[in-house]
Amino acid sequence: xxxxxxxxxxxxxxxxxxxxxxxxxxxxxxxxxxxxxxxxxxxxxxxxxxxxxxxxxxxxxxxxxxxxxxxxxxxxxxxxxxxxxxxxxxxxxxxxxxxxxxxxxxxxxxxxxxxxxxxxxxxxxxxxxxxxxxxxxxxxxxxxxxxxxxxxxxxxx
Numbered sequence: 001x002x003x004x005x006x007x008x009x010x011x012x013x014x015x016x017x018x019x020x021x022x023x024x025x026x027x028x029x030x031x032x033x034x035x036x037x038x039x040x041x042x043x044x045x046x047x048x049x050x051x052x053x054x055x056x057x058x059x060x061x062x063x064x065x066x067x068x069x070x071x072x073x074x075x076x077x078x079x080x081x082x083x084x085x086x087x088x089x090x091x092x093x094x095x096x097x098x099x100x101x102x103x104x105x106x107x108x109x110x111x112x113x114x115x116x117x118x119x120x121x122x123x124x125x126x127x128x129x130x131x132x133x134x135x136x137x138x139x140x141x142x143x144x145x146x147x148x149x150x151x152x153x154x155x156x157x
Contacts, residue, residue, distance in 0.1 A: 019112075026082045026112060046083050053081055058117030072121040080114035 015023075033048025042048040050061065058081060064074055087108035 022082060023112060026084070029082075030084070049083055053117065057119050060118040061115040063113075063115055067116060067121050071124055073124055074116050074120055075122055078116060078120040080116055083113045083115060085111040085113035 029049060029052065030045050033042065033045045033052060036042045036048035036051055037045070042051055053061065061081065061083070062070075064080075067074060087110050
């Protein structure tokens with residue numbers, strides 16, 4: 001379940017209990033990643049998390065759509081791995097910071113990025129599925145994703 005955006009002009013989110021639980025689990029994993037940074041094996045929290053995932057064989061991490069573009073699909077029932085995404089202020093760009101300098105004193109919000117590993121994907125099995133993926137990639141570039149969703153041409157999204 002996704003967070004609910006109310007009052008979009010205020011950019012105020014209501015986080016579900018599931019989202020809070022995932023964020024707290026990622027916070028706990030980040031504490032272990034800090035130890036990896038202290039050992040000198042990583043420079044950032046995400047690099048430390050990637051090292052932790054690599055110890056379990058998760059060497060390549062990509063988003064669902066990145067795997068799909070490569071002709072691979074996430075296996076049914078697989079759960080995403082979590083990393084920290086860029087803070088929202090950084091994603092908005094410097095223009096908004098210059099317009100609202102008082103926001104610079106505020107605390108950054110780091111969203112959770114969901115990725116899948118090489119152990120969680122498989123080749124598309126049918127030629128029709130591969131053609132559907134190619135159609136999806138072409139249409140996505142043209143900005144027709146919503147039309148494809150309405151027509152039921154996109155799967156696993």
